[in-house]
Amino acid sequence: MNKKVMGFLTVASSAIVLAACSSGSANSNDQVIIYSNADDEAIEVMQNTLNDKGFKGEYMIQSVGTSELGGKLLAEGKKIEADVVTMASYYIDSADAQHDMFIDLTSSQALIDETSNIQLPILGNVGSIFVNTEMLAQKGLDTPTSLKDLTDPQYKDLISIPNIMDSSTGWLLVQAIMAEYGEEEGPKILANLIQNVGPHLESSGSGPIKKVKTGEVPIGFGLRAQALDAKEEGLPIDYIDPIEGNYSLVESVAVVDKGDDEKEKKAQEIALTIANDAREQLLVQYPVALYEGEKVANEPAYLKKWATTLTVDLLQQHQAIFNAAK
């Protein structure tokens, strides 16, 4: 009996040692950790590009929701686990302003719009309305053409939008409304819209498209690229560029300043590879030109940008407007 018990205690104590050590094994420590808020499709493109360029096994991509990653950047600074992040450009700038946490990156290609030199744009996200055409016909609803149309009572509880508190896609909607209707009328339209949305306010940017795809609701607002995909898959989905404008957000790649020369060098190579070599395929998914000379198919009808540079402060203001409208 004694032996058995001792054996058990040995197993138990070795389990502790095992658990303590396995996270610190050599292999995993060498890997460059990439935190990304990008969609599946974009992550797949990045992964394929990196593997093609010989980085297989040398990196690990961890997907994190936009607001969660933003929170981590602001809260943890250089202590963040990631070596590379791909994230909305305004977050990268704000986090750097607070923690001075990214190293400089330069690209061989010329940018259309200037950005800070700590990041390289990798894709442009554009918002639009999308509809499940079958459901729309089935319920005898009109096809909306603008965001203001969505406040029509006929769509009560039939629209899904992302919550600006958790999702940057939600911000594209707020930007379009605020820019078009101003401080006076904008919040009122927003309030009516949120009323119509009812229980379909999603915490994730891709929530609305899933709900429209599965027929939970006939109308949604989200990334135009996702609707395009669904349409090409042959689903009864169509996108509608709202007349208020298709606002866009740039997502960039940046390298965290960890002070570790060798790993930082590899992180830098990986970041440059994503920025330079993944662009062509990303452009198919996200049709917004970011570098000089890029050609785009399926460009949105009303491509627009917020008049000033986007910042976390502006996001906070818009979040407050959104919450007040609730």
Next chain:
Amino acid sequence: MLKTTMLMRGMAFLLLATIVFFLALPLGAIVLKSFEGADGWTLQNYEQALSSGILTEVFFNSVWVSTIAAVITTVLAFLLAYTIHFTNVAKPIKKFIRLGVTMPMLLPTITYGFVLIYAFGNQGIFSRIFGQPIFTIYGFNGLVIGYVMYTLPAAFLLMHNAMQYMDHRFIIVSHLMHDGKWRRFYHTILRPMLSPIGGAFILAFILSFTDYGIPASVGGTYDVIATTLYQTMLGSIPNFSQGAVISIAMLAPAVLGMLAMGILERGNVSYKSVSQQVAFSSKTKTVLFGSGSVVLVLTLLAVFTPLIIVPFTTAYPFDFGFTLQHFQAVIQMPELMNVYKNSLLVAISTALVGVVIAFVAGLLSARTQLKNRQAFDAIAMITNAVPGMVLGLGYLFFFNNSSLKGTFFIIIAYAIMHFFTTPFLMVKNALQKMDPSWEVTGALLRDSWLQTVFRVILPNIKKTLVEVFSYYFINAMVTVSGVIFIVTTHTVLVSTKIKELQHFSKFNEIFILSLFILVTNIVVKIACEFYLNSQSKRG
């Protein structure tokens, strides 16, 4: 003899020091954080939280929805336990009820939410059968249903356990005295059960109040305190001191509940001897309660059907063809398999180390005369009252700048602490029931204390330790709420991966991973049952 006492004291000191490090200090970190201002100590964080009105709103939302859920759970749990102990329903049916109702324990709560959406959402399986959604699943309704599913097993086990120790002969006496139906029910069943009923209500309330998984998946626009805490800590603009204040608010009902539980304990009725022979159960009653319970358990199990339908359907809800394609895709993903291995590692280590810690704590508390042995009871009270999210947050604050950050070690330590109460009480109760003179006999035979422990006590408590193992394993496998704050890229668990997949609404993967957890837990449970059965046959 002196040496032995030194040994006991040494063990107690080591164990207490470990617990202080992994429980008291992280919790202290939260308290400090909540008083931390830009320049020195301040009450400003509390003022800010109260003046914004949001904390008050979500606090009362949580209280309200948890109360409703706890009332429903308590009634259902009582009816189920009553059917098992006070009616002549056939044995296999009783077994089915007992196993069926505890099934949800084998899954993370975050899964319930997703299952509910696919069962009762607009395109849900049952909505399709009925032609339209039966009710809105998002928000209040979803929360209540989810909480009831989540808390019913625990509440049921509590009442089931209490009814096992009731003497049925009192019912016979009541019959002989020609008591009326209601009078008999009140005096022989309801009155003696008041304390467990109250306990079940409090337990269900606290579990609901502090759960994160269900509101994260099905909460909709009905904000509760758990999701608010998560958003405050890891939302787009994090606010750590506000997070600390919310954690402390979250602690309050749990602490009150534990105090109330202590008072209720005093009302416990104890029987001198127990007869389990069911007395005077009429046929009507048996049929009525039996069928009611079976329908209830079947409904509960039916809610989980999307779990085995959706991931094996080509493209739900458009194409209902059967396919293994999604399943194969998951198995072939190296990342997801890694996550599964992580979970196994954490669950096995938690269970093994947890058994040792619970055993040593129970041993010192129940079978020694150490002065500080009551400390372990106090610790068990604390771990019971502290919500997982709050403890996880404490770990985030306390270990963030240490080299322990991002290790499996920290997750295992968290899980052992968080789930400590039940294993400790199981071990302690079992040890207390054993012959108190063993140690003396051992000493007379010139065995050292340790030899007595190894030769006599351990062999006799093996069964309980296997139960503790299974309890720790299953809970470590399904926990989400606290670990979301402490996992990193290399230490992601299946349960936290499910939360992450939600971001992309990848329900096939979510359901398949949930099935992984479910099957693993069932295998462990069966293995433990098997071992226990083989032991009881031998012994």
